Amino acid sequence: MVNISICFISFIFLFLCSMFLFFSSIYVLHNEVVYFIEWEVVSLNSSSIVMTFLFDWMSFLFMSFVLLISSLVIYYSKEYMSGDYNMNRFIMLVLMFVLSMMLLIISPNMISILLGWDGLGLVSYCLVIYFQNIKSFNAGMLTALSNRIGDVALLLAIAWMLNYGSWNYIFYLEIMKLDIEMQIICGLVVLAAMTKSAQIPFSSWLPAAMAAPTPVSALVHSSTLVTAGVYLLIRFNVLMDQTVFASILLLISGLTMFMSGLGANFEFDLKKIIALSTLSQLGLMMSILSMGCADLAFFHLLTHALFKALLFMCAGAIIHNMQNSQDLRFMGNLGVHMPLTVMCLNVANLALCGMPFLAGFYSKDLILEIVSMSYVNLFSFFLYFFSTGLTVCYSFRLVYYSLTGDLNSSSMHYLSDGGWTMLRGMMGLMIMSILGGSMLSWLMxxxxxxxxxxxxLKILTLVVCIMGAIIGYLISDVTFYFKNKSLHSYFFSWFVGSMWFMPYISTYGVINYSLSLGYLTNKGLDQGWSEYFGGQMIYYLLMDYSRGYQLFQNNSLKIYLMTFMLWVLVFVLLSLMI
Incomplete structure (x- = not known):
């Protein structure tokens, strides 16, 4: 009973905060004002530590969405995690996660951004290893080590910003753009954002993080951890305009979008398909951001958060009912057994595909039309539209496996929609997935x-979506499935289905090799040669000298006689030489 009350109190508090921040964002947007607050934490003589906060329409709106999704996820967790003995710990971890994201959103200062950034990394590690088994531990280690690269990049950016005398980056963006040397900061921020938002070659940690409980996945993949990198680049978009980093990011994010969309069509794990779709949408946000459309990237970030959280919550309800089985091939005909859950799943799926007048349509259609109108190279243009087709393709493949045909699980398997607590959480997000896109487009x-x-060009988006839907449904059909030539090539299927071997390279290659190299360096240098010629040698030399001095201190007559004779001998030899 105590656990339920903590969940309910957290839900009510976060929901009310979300509503307050949403109306604040409307007020700030309408009046075009920005609040910049400085809080003097410590003042000692002439030195002071000041904490700065930036409240504008963007931070208010993003915070309201994060709090709305996290409140519904916590409400959903009340039933989903009801079998957990450590419910309080789980809720506290989720609240710490949300708090770290809040700090990152409202920080115009590199130091406080690093606090929120590292807070996200640390708490995400604790949540990924929540189910304490070897797979979770490996996934947590991969997540933590991949994100450390971005943390180091941010630390280096902080060091370079010392040239300006302050870490409040918001004041210096225009000057940094003109200063060629300070473009280094731009490169480091882009690297940090690429690790946090899992762009190539740091993509392998995102599907691995699926080891976390499903409510955490819903929160991580919609509005917190993976969107932190995109949000940071939106803030730094002035610095990135018309630079070589923008061109590199356009290529990498386009390839990420393509790679994840292709991989999802070869995947059978329900949560991994949705994780790969997150990766695809992150690639879309990054690519349109690198083209200079920061508002569009932010718009898609918010609409995507709504239907992606809903997708994960529906997947969690299905996995819950399938006795923790995540394999698509054991599902089928779920619409009969779980009508409300499947209704929410279909709304989220269609919003992801860009179905007209759902949340995803307003942002995705606008992005593709802006791309069609912009001066973009042919390869990037192809990646945009082909990846959109792949998105619709794997969405309809998911529909085929889960909603059509017969149930492939045990005949004694009881399936139902589950409790109303989970359904209420999902329905709240379903309403937002329907209305959120139009509401945001009118606001922003x-x-x-x-x-x-x-x-x-105008009809190209529609054609690509329809073709993707038809192909996705066809390749899943059994008669066509065995005629599919790609499946006859095991190596090709393995290569595409394993994200171009990135998990193997990241774990067995980079992490394993670097950790082994670190161990050898530590043993060979830190505890080896440098110890022998450094600390230990000084210690032994001092010991020898102290023994010699000790002999003199003992006032031994023999030593004085020997010393006197040596001096005489030296004197005689010198006299003879002269």
């Missing part, structure tokens, strides 16, 4: 955007 874009394209 006060001036209507008119995009004029030729008929083939």
């Amino acid at each position: 874009f006060k001036v209507p955007v008119c995009i004029v394209l030729s008929f083939p």
